[in-house]
Amino acid sequence: MHYEAWINERLCDLSKRHLDRHVQAYLEAGGRIRIGDRTYLNFSSAAEALRGAGCGATASRLLTGTLTWHDELEQKLARYKGYPCALLFGSGFLANVGTIPALMGRNDYVFADKLVHASIVDAIMLSRAKLYRFRHNDVEHLERRLIVTESVFSMDGDLAPLQDIAHVAQRHDAMVMVDEAHATGVFGPKGGGLVREWGLEPMINIGLGTLGKAFGGYGGFVACSESMRAFLINHARSFIYSTALPPSVVGAALGAMQMIEESCDLGAQLLKNAAVFRNRLQEAGLNTGNSASQIIPIMVGKNSKALAISKKLREQGIIGLAIRPPTVPQGTARIRLSVTLAHTREDLEHVGQVIIATAQGEGL
Numbered sequence: 001m002h003y004e005a006w007i008n009e010r011l012c013d014l015s016k017r018h019l020d021r022h023v024q025a026y027l028e029a030g031g032r033i034r035i036g037d038r039t040y041l042n043f044s045s046a047a048e049a050l051r052g053a054g055c056g057a058t059a060s061r062l063l064t065g066t067l068t069w070h071d072e073l074e075q076k077l078a079r080y081k082g083y084p085c086a087l088l089f090g091s092g093f094l095a096n097v098g099t100i101p102a103l104m105g106r107n108d109y110v111f112a113d114k115l116v117h118a119s120i121v122d123a124i125m126l127s128r129a130k131l132y133r134f135r136h137n138d139v140e141h142l143e144r145r146l147i148v149t150e151s152v153f154s155m156d157g158d159l160a161p162l163q164d165i166a167h168v169a170q171r172h173d174a175m176v177m178v179d180e181a182h183a184t185g186v187f188g189p190k191g192g193g194l195v196r197e198w199g200l201e202p203m204i205n206i207g208l209g210t211l212g213k214a215f216g217g218y219g220g221f222v223a224c225s226e227s228m229r230a231f232l233i234n235h236a237r238s239f240i241y242s243t244a245l246p247p248s249v250v251g252a253a254l255g256a257m258q259m260i261e262e263s264c265d266l267g268a269q270l271l272k273n274a275a276v277f278r279n280r281l282q283e284a285g286l287n288t289g290n291s292a293s294q295i296i297p298i299m300v301g302k303n304s305k306a307l308a309i310s311k312k313l314r315e316q317g318i319i320g321l322a323i324r325p326p327t328v329p330q331g332t333a334r335i336r337l338s339v340t341l342a343h344t345r346e347d348l349e350h351v352g353q354v355i356i357a358t359a360q361g362e363g364l
C-alpha cells in the first residue's frame with residue numbers, strides 16, 4: 001500500500017463529491033473581519049465583541065478560526081521539523097487523538113510501543129483499529145500498517161531505535177508516526193527533534209509535537225507531507241470540530257521559535273547538563289534506566305518507597321514527583337526528574353547530593 005497514493009485518492013474522492021475542506025487565514029477574529037480591502041460582518045463567530053486578534057480565535061480552523069498567525073506558525077514549524085507542511089491542533093493530546101483515527105479504522109492494524117503516552121493509546125482505541133503493543137524498543141516484535149512510537153519516552157527518557165523502526169516499516173509497507181513531545185526543542189539542529197537529528201524525515205510519515213513543553217506555551221502540531229496535511233484537515237475530528245488556538249497562544253509559540261532560531265543550540269546545552277547530572281546519580285549507584293535525555297528516572301520499584309522519597313525531597317525544597325502505575329508498568333515506580341535550562345550546574349550539583357543521600361537513606 002502506498003500511503004501517499006491512498007491519501008491522494010481519498011482527497012480526490014472528497015473533491016469530486018464537493019466535500020473537501022480547506023483552511024483560509026483571516027487577519028482578524030470576531031464579529032467583523034477584514035479580508036483584503038473589504039470588511040465582512042462575521043456571523044460565523046460566536047463572539048462578535050472580540051475585536052482584532054484578541055484573546056480567542058472564536059471559531060474552528062475550518063470556519064473563521066484560521067488567522068494569518070496560524071499559517072505563519074505552521075510554515076515555520078514545518079521548516080523547523082524538516083517537512084513540507086505542518087498542521088496545528090489544540091494540544092499534543094488532541095493531535096494524537098485527531099491524527100490516528102483519521103488514518104486508521106476498524107479493519108486496520110496499529111503497532112504501538114508498550115510505553116507510548118496515554119494520548120496515543122486513547123487515539124488508537126478511538127480509531128477502533130486492532131492494537132498490538134510491541135515490547136519496549138523491540139523492533140523484531142513489529143509487523144505492518146501504522147507503527148506509532150515516541151522518540152524520547154516521557155517516563156523513561158530513553159530513545160527509540162527510529163532507524164530500525166523506519167526500516168521495519170519499509171519492509172512491511174507500514175506508515176510511521178513519531179511523537180516528539182519530549183524531543184522537540186531539545187534534540188537535533190536548533191531542537192528540531194530526533195527524526196531531524198537522524199535525517200529520517202523521508203521515512204517517518206508524521207512527526208508529532210507539542211508547544212506545551214520546550215516551547216513553554218500550549219498547543220500541538222503534526223509535521224508531514226502536503227497531502228497528509230490536506231487529509232488531516234478533512235478527517236481529523238479534533239482539528240475540524242474544535243476552536244482554533246488563540247492568537248495570543250500562537251504568538252507566544254512564534255516568539256519561542258524566534259528565540260530558538262536566534263540562540264545557539266539550547267538543546268545541546270541542556271543535554272550536556274543532563275548527562276553530567278545523570279552520571280553523578282549513576283556513579284552513586286542509582287538506577288536511571290536507559291535515560292539518554294533530559295528526562296531522568298530514578299527507578300525505585302515500590303509505590304510506597306517512591307512516595308516516601310518524593311516526600312523527603314519536597315521537605316528539602318526539591319520537587320521530584322513519584323510516578324506510579326498506571327502511568328508506568330506495575331513494580332516500576334520511580335522518581336521522575338526533568339532537567340531544564342532553568343537549573344544551573346550548581347542547582348544540579350546540590351539536587352544530586354540531596355537525592356543520592358535521600359535515596360540511599362531509603363535503601364536504594
Ligand SMILES: Cc1ncc(COP(=O)(O)O)c(C=O)c1O
Nearest residue numbers: 091092093117154181210212219
Ligand atoms: C509523549 C507525549 N505525547 C503527547 C502529550 C500531550 O501533549 P499536550 O500536553 O500538548 O496535550 C504528552 C504530554 O504530556 C506527551 O508526553
